[in-house]
Amino acid sequence: MLWFRRLNLLAVVWCFCLVVIGAYVRLSDAGLGCPDWPGCYGHLTVPEAEHEVAAAQERFPDRPVEAPKAWKEMIHRYLAETLGLFIVALAVISLFLRDARRPRVLPWLLVALVIFQGVLGMWTVTWQLKPLAVTGHLLGGMSTFSLLLWMWLSTRPRGTAIAAVATRTREIRSEREAALVIERERVGVAALPAPPAAPRGLRAFALIALVVVACQIFLGGWTSTNYAALACPDLPTCHGAYLPPLDVKEAFTLWRGLGINYEYGVLDARARVTIHYFHRVGAVIVMLVLGALGVWLLRRGGAPRWRAFGAAVLAALALQITLGISIVHFQLPLLLAAAHNLGAELLLGTLVALNFFAWRRAD
Numbered sequence: 401m402l403w404f405r406r407l408n409l410l411a412v413v414w415c416f417c418l419v420v421i422g423a424y425v426r427l428s429d430a431g432l433g434c435p436d437w438p439g440c441y442g443h444l445t446v447p448e449a450e451h452e453v454a455a456a457q458e459r460f461p462d463r464p465v466e467a468p469k470a471w472k473e474m475i476h477r478y479l480a481e482t483l484g485l486f487i488v489a490l491a492v493i494s495l496f497l498r499d500a501r502r503p504r505v506l507p508w509l510l511v512a513l514v515i516f517q518g519v520l521g522m523w524t525v526t527w528q529l530k531p532l533a534v535t536g537h538l539l540g541g542m543s544t545f546s547l548l549l550w551m552w553l554s555t556r557p558r559g560t561a562i563a564a565v566a567t568r569t570r571e572i573r574s575e576r577e578a579a580l581v582i583e584r585e586r587v588g589v590a591a592l593p594a595p596p597a598a599p600r601g602l603r604a605f606a607l608i609a610l611v612v613v614a615c616q617i618f619l620g621g622w623t624s625t626n627y628a629a630l631a632c633p634d635l636p637t638c639h640g641a642y643l644p645p646l647d648v649k650e651a652f653t654l655w656r657g658l659g660i661n662y663e664y665g666v667l668d669a670r671a672r673v674t675i676h677y678f679h680r681v682g683a684v685i686v687m688l689v690l691g692a693l694g695v696w697l698l699r700r701g702g703a704p705r706w707r708a709f710g711a712a713v714l715a716a717l718a719l720q721i722t723l724g725i726s727i728v729h730f731q732l733p734l735l736l737a738a739a740h741n742l743g744a745e746l747l748l749g750t751l752v753a754l755n756f757f758a759w760r761r762a763d
Contacts, residue, residue: 401497401499401501401502401555403493404490404493404494404497404555405552405555405556407486407489407490407493408490408548408551408552408555409552410486411483411486411487411490411548412545412548412549412552414479414482414483414486415483415541415544415545415548416545416745416749417479418476418479418480418483418541419538419541419542419545419741419745420738420739420741420742420745421475421476421479422476422480422537422538422541423538423624423737423738423740423741424472424734424738425472425473425476426534426624426625427624427734427737427738428469428472428734429469429663429664430468430469430470430472430473431473431524431525431529431534431663432463432469432473432525432528432529432663433466433468433469433470433471433472433473433474434446434470434473434474434477434525435460435463435525436460436525437521437522437525437526438477438522440470440473440474441455441456441459441460441465441470442455442456442459443456445474446465446467446470446471446474447465448467453465477521480517480518480521483514483544484514484515484517484518487507487510487511487514487544487548488511488514490507490510490551491507491508491510491511494507499555501554501555501556501557502555503551503554503555506547506550506551506554507551509547510544510547510548510551513540513543513544513547514544516540517537517540517541517544520533520536520537520540521537524537527658527662528660528661528662528663529625529661529662529663530656530658530660530662531622531625531626531654531662532654532655534621534625535618535621535622535625538617538621538625539614539617539618539621542614542617542744542745542748545745545748545749546748546749546752549749549752549753550752550756553753553756553757554756554760598706598757598758598759599697599700599701599702599706602697602706602758603755603758603759605693605696606693606751606754606755606758607755608689609689609690609693609713609751609754610748610751610752610755612685612686612689612690613686613690613744613747613748613751614748615682616679616682616683616685616686616744617744617748619675619678619679619682620679620740620741620744622652622675622679623675623676623679624737625662626651626665626667626671626672626675627664627665627667627672628665628667628671628672628673628675628676628679629676629727629732629737630676630728630731630732631669631672631673631675631676631677632644632673632676632677632680632728633728633731634728635725635728635729638673638676638677638680639673644673644677645670645673646670646673646674646677647668647670647671647674648674650667650668650670650671650674651667651671651672651674651675651678652674652675683721683724686717686720687717687721690713690714690717690747691714691717693710693713694710694711694713694714694717695710695714696710697709697710697713698710698711698714705757709750709753709754709757712750713747713750713751713754716743716746716747716750717747719743719746720740720743720744720746720747723736723739723740723743724740727740
């Protein structure tokens, strides 16, 4: 179990970084750096020799070889394939674990999800950056990160740390009773005082916050993949108006058929303004819901655990709001835009952990 958890933690960190790198690839317009899949112009690496470049141009006359963009895309693919190997290894190892904390369903659910992520990655290229595929790929990455984090939390040692067990045993008179406490800890039975119960109403509140953030991540992905991040260049208004002219139907048409190149977007200005405007409205809703959750936890959480979560929610929210405002003010710097995805992951991870501890009965 120890090595399973170590590999699980590595996969969590790897996936966290992979989502940010994927955003960087997309935002640097390198999503079609390799016009085919899974290779790059028919190669396992980026063609750089003169004869390889010439052959690539013959095969893809409309996509000249741009090595910097192609390498960004291929490095992202290599990292994604490595994460897939980690997840498959976790699923196989889980079959041989004899620990009571052994996850049974999550590892194989993650295998299915990472396979579907591979399909979405292929569609992202073959469907020429179709917003539905690219946004779905982002949501799949966020879901993979969330499930990996949940699995890592669910396999942690139950009860308090072994040092706390040793402290408790010094207070027990009988050596036989002390041995019983240690044995219970070893097999994962909580022998010490129960963890702090979730405050009344926290479960519903935390779940609502998680759903709100998930919806906002979709809106953020939809904004980015439709090249609408700068559709409203001013704050807090949009082109000088608090309610600009909108075209909801055009902005949120999910399927437009195949054979269209979506690089740099296909929507008109009004549709892009609509998408950006809805993303801003979603940001206000997130700010209100998560701000209320953070303050509520600080004031009514009681136990230090819940107050710590309140502080974490407010800190992650403040970071994300600052990044969002900075992106508009500085007109979409690449690193800030990629960091905005990182901020979304921090918010998501905080809420996933909060929901885990709120809904789990055992510590």
